[in-house]
Amino acid sequence: MVSLARKNLLEDILRFLVAQAGIMFAVTLVTLQTGIFNGFTRSATQLIENSDADIWVSSDTLVQLELTLPIPLSHVLQARTVEGVERAEALIFNGASWRPPVGEISRVRVVGFDPNGQLFTPQNITQGSVSALQQPYSIMVDQTHLDSLNVKKIGDMVEVNSLPARIVGFTRGNSSIVSNAFMFTSLENGNAFLTSGQTANLSCKLPSGSQELICTNTYSRSPENSSSSQPPSAPNQLVASDLITYVLIRAESGQDLQALKKKLEAALPNTRAYTHDEFIELNQTFWQRRTGIGFILGLGAAVGVIVGVIIVGQILYSSVSDHLKEFGTLKAIGASDWTIYGVIIEQALWMAVLGYIPSMVLCYSVAVWTYTTQGILILITPVSAIAVFGVTVVMCVGSAIFAIQKVTHLDPAAVFKA
Numbered sequence: 272m273v274s275l276a277r278k279n280l281l282e283d284i285l286r287f288l289v290a291q292a293g294i295m296f297a298v299t300l301v302t303l304q305t306g307i308f309n310g311f312t313r314s315a316t317q318l319i320e321n322s323d324a325d326i327w328v329s330s331d332t333l334v335q336l337e338l339t340l341p342i343p344l345s346h347v348l349q350a351r352t353v354e355g356v357e358r359a360e361a362l363i364f365n366g367a368s369w370r371p372p373v374g375e376i377s378r379v380r381v382v383g384f385d386p387n388g389q390l391f392t393p394q395n396i397t398q399g400s401v402s403a404l405q406q407p408y409s410i411m412v413d414q415t416h417l418d419s420l421n422v423k424k425i426g427d428m429v430e431v432n433s434l435p436a437r438i439v440g441f442t443r444g445n446s447s448i449v450s451n452a453f454m455f456t457s458l459e460n461g462n463a464f465l466t467s468g469q470t471a472n473l474s475c476k477l478p479s480g481s482q483e484l485i486c487t488n489t490y491s492r493s494p495e496n497s498s499s500s501q502p503p504s505a506p507n508q509l510v511a512s513d514l515i516t517y518v519l520i521r522a523e524s525g526q527d528l529q530a531l532k533k534k535l536e537a538a539l540p541n542t543r544a545y546t547h548d549e550f551i552e553l554n555q556t557f558w559q560r561r562t563g564i565g566f567i568l569g570l571g572a573a574v575g576v577i578v579g580v581i582i583v584g585q586i587l588y589s590s591v592s593d594h595l596k597e598f599g600t601l602k603a604i605g606a607s608d609w610t611i612y613g614v615i616i617e618q619a620l621w622m623a624v625l626g627y628i629p630s631m632v633l634c635y636s637v638a639v640w641t642y643t644t645q646g647i648l649i650l651i652t653p654v655s656a657i658a659v660f661g662v663t664v665v666m667c668v669g670s671a672i673f674a675i676q677k678v679t680h681l682d683p684a685a686v687f688k689a
Contacts, residue, residue: 286589291332293582294626295633296667300575302634302651302659308568309655310405310648312555313449313609315408318364319551320384324390324519328535328585331543335557336550337450339379341514345541348511350518353538355531358521360388361509363517366451370430372422374416379412383461383515390519392456398425399440404457407505408464411440415646416452434467434503436460437536446646449558462513463506520544541558576666586669623663631656 313320318336328350333339348357363383372374384391393401403409410431412420422429427438430452437442445453447602456464509515518539522531532544545553559565631651638649646660 274474285578291626293578294383294622294663294667295630297575297578297580297582298627298630298659298663299634300578301572301662302630302656303637303649304568304572305655305659306638306649306651307633308565309650311448311564312559313650314557314648316551316554317445317447318453318474319547321394322362322391322519322547323521324360324547325522326520326532326535326544326546328518328520328539328542328544329516331541336554341365342517342518342539342542343511344509344513344515345511346542347515348499350520350535351536353531353534354522354598355523355526357523357532358389360385360390360519361431361515362391362517362625363458363465365378365465367464368430369420369452369454371421375650377419378451379420380451381431381461381464382453382455383458384455386457390521393442393453395443395626397443399672401440403439404455404460406439408434408436408460409439409456409505410436410460411455412438412452412482412597413441413445415446415617415644415645420452427538431464432467436464443647444638444642444646444648448647458509458515462509463503465473492593506650517547518542545657576662580666580670584673586672592674608616616668617673619667620664623660623667626667627660627663
C-alpha cells in the first residue's frame with residue numbers, strides 16, 4: 272500500500288510540485304506569522320530582558336512600558352532604606368528628537384542608566400564599552416538602526432533635542448518593533464538631553480495631613496539659542512528632585528518578592544511595583560490583547576491554513592478521481608475501505624512532510640536575514656516549529672477527508688462495466 276501511495280503522488284510530477292508549492296506557501300505563511308507575533312511580543316519587552324532587577328517600580332499611572340508618568344529620583348533613595356532591598360538604581364526611559372548632520376530628523380528612546388550599576392546593561396555591545404558612556408553627551412545605538420538614524424561609525428556627532436551627542440559604541444539586538452530606536456546613555460546625560468532647551472521649575476508642597484514634602488519638576492522652553500557654537504558644559508549630577516521613569520530593585524537573598532512589593536508601594540507614594548515576570552507579562556498582554564496586532568497576525572496564519580487546505584484538498588481529490596478504477600479494483604478483490612483510506616492518508620502525510628521541511632528551512636533563513644539586516648526578530652522556537660508541523664499534518668489529513676468521500680461511495684461493479 273505504501274508503494275501505491277508513492278506511485279499516485281509521483282505519477283504526475285508537475286501536479287505534485289504544484290501541490291507542494293501550495294503546502295509550502297501555507298506552512299511558510301503560518302510559520303512567519305506566528306514567528307513575527309512571538310518576536311513582536313519578545314521585542315516589546317526587550318528593555319526589561321536587559322535588566323537584572325527583581326522588581327520594577329513605576330508611577331501608579333503606568334499602562335505599559337512606554338506609557339507612564341515620571342517619578343522623582345528621591346524614590347531611589349527612599350527605596351534603599353526599605354527592609355529587604357539589597358540595591359536600587361534609577362532608569363530613565365523617554366522619547367527625544369534625533370537630528371543627524373545629514374538626513375531627516377527622527378525620534379529615539381533615551382535609555383539612561385548608571386554605567387557603574389549592576390541592574391541594567393545593554394546586551395550584545397559590539398563596539399565600545401559601557402564605561403565610555405560616563406563621558407559627557409556620549410551615547411550608544413543599535414547597529415540595525417544606523418541607516419534610519421543616518422550615522423555610520425563611532426565618533427559621529429548628532430543632536431539629541433538641542434544638545435550635541437557623540438556615538439561611542441554600538442549594540443546588536445537591542446530594538447523593538449513597537450518602539451523607536453533605543454539610545455543608551457548615562458543618567459546624567461539622559462537627563463540633560465531630555466531637559467535640554469528647557470528651564471526647570473521646582474515646586475514642592477506639603478499635602479494636608481502628611482508629613483512628607485512632595486517635590487516635582489516642571490519644564491518650560493528656554494529662549495536660549497541651542498545652536499550656539501560654544502560647547503555645552505558637562506551635565507549636572509542628578510538631585511533628588513530630578514525626574515526618572517523607573518526604580519530598579521534587587522531583593523536580598525531569600526526575600527519574598529510579593530511582600531517586598533507591598534513594602535515598596537507603601538514607602539514610595541503614588542507608585543506600583545512589579546516583579547520581573549509580572550512586568551513582562553503586563554507588557555506582552557497589552558500588545559497582544561489591547562491592540563489589533565495579535566488579531567491581524569492570527570488572521571494571516573488562518574488564511575495560510577485555509578489556502579493550504581484548499582490546495583491540498585483539490586490535489587488529493589483530483590488524484591483520487593484519476594485513480595478511481597484502481598481503487599475500485601482493490602475493493603472488488605476484497606480490500607477494505609480502511610485499506611484504501613490508508614493509501615489516501617499516506618499520500619497526505621507524505622505531502623505534509625515534503626512540504627514542511629523546505630518551508631521551515633526557508634523560514635529560518637528569512638528569520639536570520641531579517642534579524643541581521645533589519646533588527647526585526649522573527650522568533651521560531653522548537654515549540655512553535657512542532658506546533659506548525661502539527662497544523663500541517665492536520666491540514667493535509669483534513670484535506671484527505673474530502674477525497675475519501677469520493678471513494679466511500681464508489682461501487683466496485685462500476686469498474687467492470689463496459
